[in-house]
Amino acid sequence: MTSFSTTPGDDRLDPAGSTVAGERRRLLDLAYRMLGSLAEAEDVVQETYARWYALSRWEREAVASPGGWLTRVAGRVCLDVLRSARVRRERYVGEWVPEPLPAHTEWTGGAGGGGTADPADRITLDESVGMAFLVVLEAMTPAERVAFVLHDVFRYPFPEVARIVGRTPAACRQLASSARRRLDAARTPPPSxxxxxxxxxxxxxxxxxxxxxxxxxxxxxxxxxxxxxxxxxxxxxxxxxxxxxxxxxxxxxxxxxxxxxxxxxxxxxxxxxxxxxxxxxxxxxxxxxxxxxxxxxxxxxxxxxxxxxxx
The missing domain is CATH 3.10.450.50 (Nuclear Transport Factor 2; Chain: A,)
Incomplete structure (x- = not known):
């Protein structure tokens, strides 16, 4: 998969270019937790950047917070992917398990072996990417999963979550609360x-x-x-x-x-x-x-x- 990158020429045309390029890891972090698939997360980030650069220069300059714009778009794309994924996974042969992330010592450098960045450099490894955590997320509705990840993991306020999910802040608060109950029911005191x-x-x-x-x-x-x-x-x-x-x-x-x-x-x-x-x-x-x-x-x-x- 070809990853998106900007060039110095992009930054001259787009003053926010370096800021936008710097959002990549955060967007990938968010998309992997929402989808449980690094390949799908990469596609979401690629699509998000494609939509940003499809805007005219004047439209980009009118965006007060490029990072917020990218997050909203990535969240909506993830929501669409999750909705279609539920249909695809009904046809999946056997059980579906999230894609496992290797540490840097396990990393091939990409499917073709030619890459240099490994998932540990691109995805922040914490409790929210643990397999048990991701499996519980997988059992949630798409709206629950997106609302919970955005609010509880990435600390986005509910009014902003509502803009992405397309529901009221109160409804998003209920979605996140429902998701939290699912996780609490599955949690046990973590061993060292x-x-x-x-x-x-x-x-x-x-x-x-x-x-x-x-x-x-x-x-x-x-x-x-x-x-x-x-x-x-x-x-x-x-x-x-x-x-x-x-x-x-x-x-x-x-x-x-x-x-x-x-x-x-x-x-x-x-x-x-x-x-x-x-x-x-x-x-x-x-x-x-x-x-x-x-x-x-x-x-x-x-x-x-x-x-x-x-x-």
Whole structure:
């Protein structure tokens, strides 16, 4: 994908050009949280800039806050994408999981390998890009998701959110409140990074050993594993539920000498990547509470793994 950039000539014609170009990371941050897909977020930012530069010079000069204008446009484009995505995902093969973000050490430099900036440089990695957070956002209505992300994550006032969502400030306040209740219901006291890393490392070792009792001991009794193959890779079409079922599933898929499993960072948190012959085949994200693994998200769809490289 070709990213938008301005040139010195653009700035001479457009005094706000450097300010506008500097909004790119914030817009990408916002769009990824709204959509759960870096590829779609890039498209939204590209479309937003295209609309800005489609304005005449006089129209651009009349915009009091270029950053605010870009945010409104990006928010509206995201809302349209979310509405169409709900229809597309009804036809998606199996479960849909947000696109996992690699750390800079996992970054290929783009699908073609020729890029230089990695997602960690472009997306601010915090709780709001954690896989558990994004999965809850995915269950919201498009309006709820946009209102919540804009207000609670990016601190936009409700009157401004209302202009983007196309509802009254009071209605947007209710949307954000509903979204907040969904997140609060799913939240548990977060373990430390060290606790997360230890749980993931122990899971990896038990998985590689095919040790079912050890795996069961690491999993919450109600643990759920979700696979996303998108019809492009073999994955379970429905979630696997229960610690024993999840443990047996993973133990039955150990391929010593062929499949290499390594610890990595997924959306800023400890996770695993499985690779074979120099290709990443799956990325695993975990939701952990009270030193037990509650959720495992396995992304096997190669279209969502283009940014990942095998170390």
């Amino acid at each position: 990074t060290a606790q997360r890393a230890r749980a993931v490392r122990d899971f990896k070792q038990a998985w590689e050993a095919g040790d079912i009792p050890a795996l069961i001991g690491l999993l919450d009794p109600g643990a759920v594993a979700v696979g996303d193959g998108g019809g492009h890779a073999t994955a379970t079409l429905r979630p696997i539920e229960g610690a024993e079922h999840v443990a047996r599933f993973f133990a039955g898929r150990t391929r010593p000498g062929r499949l290499a499993i390594r610890e990595c960072t997924v959306n800023g948190q400890p996770g695993l990547a499985a690779h074979m012959d120099g290709t990443v085949l799956a990325v695993y994200a975990f939701d952990i509470a009270d030193d037990r693994i509650r959720r495992i998200w396995a992304v096997l769809n190669p279209q969502k793994l283009k940014l990942w490289k095998a170390s």
